Amino acid sequence: MLLNMVEAIGQGLAQILEADPHSLILGEDIGVNGGVFRATAGLQQRFGEARVVDTPLAEAGFVGAAIGMSMVGMHPIVEIQFDAFVYPALQQLISHAGRYRWRTGGSYGLPLVVRLPYGGGTKAPELHSDSPETLFSHVPGLRVVVPSDPLNAGELLIAAAGCGDPVIYMEPKRMYRRGRLEVPDFFAACAIDEGVVARDGTDVALVGYGSMLEVCLAAAEELAAERVSALVVDLRSIYPLDRDLLLRVARQTGRVVVVQEAPRHCGIAAEIAALLQEEAADLMLAPILRVTGMDMPFPLFQSEDEALPSVARVVTAARASFTY
Amino acid sequence: MLLNMVEAIGQGLAQILEADPHSLILGEDIGVNGGVFRATAGLQQRFGEARVVDTPLAEAGFVGAAIGMSMVGMHPIVEIQFDAFVYPALQQLISHAGRYRWRTGGSYGLPLVVRLPYGGGTKAPELHSDSPETLFSHVPGLRVVVPSDPLNAGELLIAAAGCGDPVIYMEPKRMYRRGRLEVPDFFAACAIDEGVVARDGTDVALVGYGSMLEVCLAAAEELAAERVSALVVDLRSIYPLDRDLLLRVARQTGRVVVVQEAPRHCGIAAEIAALLQEEAADLMLAPILRVTGMDMPFPLFQSEDEALPSVARVVTAARASFTY
Amino acid sequence: MIGQASEARRQSIHEIGDELALALFQAMVSLREFDSRAVILQRQGVIGTYPTYFGEEAVQAASVLALELDDWLFPTYRQTAVVTLRGCPPEVPLLMWRGHPGGWHDVMRYHVAPVCVPIATNYPHAVGAAWGEKLQSHPTVALAYGGDGSTSSGEFHEACNLAAVVEAPVVFLVTNNQWAISTPLSRQTRVPRLADKARAYGMVGVRVDSFDAFACYLTVKEAAERARRGLGPTLIEAVGYRLGPHGTADEPAMYRAPGAAELWNTMEPIDRTARALIDAGVADGALVAEIRERAALGIRDVADRLVDAPLPGIESIAQTVHQVTPWTLSPERLREPGWVIGA
Amino acid sequence: MIGQASEARRQSIHEIGDELALALFQAMVSLREFDSRAVILQRQGVIGTYPTYFGEEAVQAASVLALELDDWLFPTYRQTAVVTLRGCPPEVPLLMWRGHPGGWHDVMRYHVAPVCVPIATNYPHAVGAAWGEKLQSHPTVALAYGGDGSTSSGEFHEACNLAAVVEAPVVFLVTNNQWAISTPLSRQTRVPRLADKARAYGMVGVRVDSFDAFACYLTVKEAAERARRGLGPTLIEAVGYRLGPHGTADEPAMYRAPGAAELWNTMEPIDRTARALIDAGVADGALVAEIRERAALGIRDVADRLVDAPLPGIESIAQTVHQVTPWTLSPERLREPGWVIGA
Ligand SMILES: Cc1ncc(C[n+]2csc(CCOP(=O)(O)OP(=O)(O)O)c2C)c(N)n1
Ligand SMILES: Cc1ncc(C[n+]2csc(CCOP(=O)(O)OP(=O)(O)O)c2C)c(N)n1
Ligand SMILES: [Mg+2]
């Protein structure tokens, strides 16, 4: 069927609730209201109030409760309403979620999916446009994945729910309704920790994830017009990174530009640059360049296009990588 | 006088309370008890219960209250008891502390110092040995500083209290009682955003901060025995980084090893590696190498020495940087 | 639920005096005009998504008039217009909803905090502000706004508890409109009376009809004076009902029985107060009409002022983050290739 | 304060039966032996800093015996030994205090959560566990431990509120020992009776003398059965006093009036219970002595088992973090130059 990203996520959730009697969804306004983005539309009607649960306004409490549920064999999926509203739950995620398998010497996993709509570009109020993936990717024991289109959104969701460990599933909300894609009736799980080459190329690799993928693809188009063949990587997993893929594209192109919406300092782009210069120094024809968000609060929305990595900025960086 | 780091911090706090009538200290057990590390010993007796305040056990609440106090002209200094117990306050620090000057178009600052004992090596229970500096350094609007000895602990504390913006002041607790140093009766503020060359050298630069400085210095000694002249940088500020200093030592040595106790993925070492390969690619004789904590929860203390960056690991990395 | 509200405190106009009653009505009307205008501006695309406060004019107006000009207000997204009752031009809060940074710059000088988006996080701020003023021996209190949903948050708990322990001169004004977006009070807490939660902190808790401007005024005033006299914080539950949607993006029909709100429309505060004024002979229809016109006039051409507001470049916004801008945000930096202006 | 505690529920041995009374006493004694031994081991440097629970044996033993073996326990750092009352060897919790990962591995199979260090964060876990068991239609309840200080935390509030709303079969057992390290209850909250905080959640709140094993047993049992019957959560305040220091690194002399604790020593639960057993003719001095000896025996040479416990290398610990270990923690990775094993 033809689904946009938010519909695909709803479809994936329905598939999980259908297949796994221990699964359930917790969050604010996800029941009758179907979630502020409609991701859970119709699920409570279909699966009942016991499995699609409207929680009180208390992120630390219901994320903590999800952890407790997971300890006794349930497979909770939590929806955080917006980007910044995961912050009250950070203590539970840092001090607990990623630590139970380790605490128990590997014997008890803690299956848990935290769905987090994130990112700018939707003309939203303050704190509705944050990109906090860096924080989660630095927290031991958590996996962090970011889909970029309806199909991999569904496949990654199934993979996240099935991987046996806590996963932060980041949803680039500006892609929610970016047009529909043909997807199967049942999503198959993809690898939880692998990126893909979204467009092949030979001269420079543009590495992005989530909403930055379309920016990278558009930049590759522009570069093609300049006879520059740009390869585009869709990372999908930002912890762990797909090291083999990154090394392969570095070898293939010798030039890498990493694009992230999050602030620059200590972001994913920094990790990739550090990794490649460590392990592929001899393959690089130019420094790994970064196109990122700014080290400042995400601006109120009239200025957001100035703050977001743009096609022009990615193209400029790619060109710059030929000047070394 | 001769003071160890924790005494120097107490001395600095007394100096601030003495000089600035709007300053006050908030935290758990910092009053009669003088704090679990004794940093505030004697301060409540000297300055009274109104200025050295024992709070209820509620980090989000008293960090939030400190933010409100700062909005009305007070200059609060908050003590967090241990590393991980700052996590409940992350929402206040991410969603508010760093945003008020920006929200008010630069017209109202939010002076606030959050003192955070951090790091391993003290044989403490779980969650008493975390190194969360990466998280803060990624949060826009916050400055993050880390002293390495009694003198710069005092000078950085005065600088933090005087800089007009929120500062996360990280205290490497394993250095608290690492021996006394001669310090002046009154600390002068040092620059809040500058590192220093702690030992000069020509062949390789070892970059560290906090408790990693002594590891770097010891490694430099060992390397000297091998006729390798290692320069050691004490970063002190991890956001912002001292870019000029880093570029200068890269130029001077051509080889850089960055040492951090925090988990590797997206850490400070990644940012420095990314920055140097971007801006000093031509100067580097070898990849920037990283010696870091592991991407896993800090182990229970019998294994902590295995997890902490060691002199041997730094020396090995430095040697490796000569093999390219 | 109406039953519930009707248990809450009510006052007749006589207990408040003609002049004040009129002032309250004027304030309510100007809030209403702001709100209706904002909804229109949203439809016209002049501003972004907007949380209407239709029906909460009484409690909001009363909360401002019951306080001194120096007292601090800590609004949420639903009280963005209260600052206009302190003389701030309406375009300031509206600019924020337009996504323009100017929407915040000047509110602090009215002793109003920038709008707080994360639920309940403004409660500790108000506690700290009140406490900080007390430490400076200023006779200043702080009032924090919130909703029924906010009482489920740990920040509400930590703030109330801390305020009681340190006897901070703060007022927690919780408007119980029975809904948190689509979540009814019954899913939020088992306690039907939010004011009862004050007992957990050894704090005074009172209930007032949020549609009754006079009762809200006296209730907030009493709480503020108690705080000022050093008798500690108060939790006020202003009981009412959310007459409108949660915001312009919300569809109550999805989760609210049709007609649920209608029941409550009889409580709509502006007409109700107008009637009270007329019945009491404090105003006649003409005066009421004139007050409405004057308020409408004040905001009529705000749209132009919004559209004409010059937008600072991202480069200059970057200079507002720190007292001393670090190199990471310097204009030179932002001009490097691939960086913000460098494209 | 003793006055306060004396208002709390007390039970005489007759209401509980000889056999159970004896079982409770045995459990208390074995907890005491564990605790005294742990303090010695800390002094000997066999384990690291350790939070003694001297004086809390009655409430801890009662809480375990009052529950079914399948019921979940969520201990803090102060209840690390309760798992031994479910058959777990004492070296397991002691290994954790020795900084050995083995100290945790096996507690879950006793339906005891790994010790929770961050205050109050175990409350939501217990709510979720209870709720999750209910969803699986298991007749299982969960009990979370905490202290007076933990009630100031937002996590306590969010957990209690959520539990009441979803009617989770959970018991919050708050031991009010009047101190949070050096912070007295009066700096923690304005409410002298923590059980009153239950009202803020529409939850049952009860108070019991934490030194009275029989009363604690019946109180926890009633709460657990209420939860099991679907009647929702209970907040139990076990009122007592911290007879010892906060932990081996703590110096009560710094902040507690000399003799403050002495007042309470008369309440010390083990001698008190022994006396009750003897007075009631349930046991004689010989039996009491025998019980103590047997308990001492059980833990006597635990030190050897601690010292001899083989320590897994960091490399293998790294394999316990994820179900499928990512390359970042693979043994090969850790062997690279400058990496963990690569030095
Ligand atoms: C911490 C946090 N979580 C979630 C949200 C999203 N959100 C915005 S308003 C709202 C409902 C608030 O309801 P209530 O407190 O009753 O205030 P009202 O909107 O009714 O005035 C929610 C969940 C938020 N702003 N902050
Ligand atoms: C979130 C958090 N903040 C601070 C601490 C440090 N700390 C450990 S125990 C303690 C006091 C706890 O007192 P209480 O809840 O009464 O329990 P008790 O120790 O008396 O059993 C504190 C502040 C912590 N463990 N977690
Ligand atoms: Mg509401």
Ligand SMILES: [Mg+2]
């Ligand atoms: Mg206590």
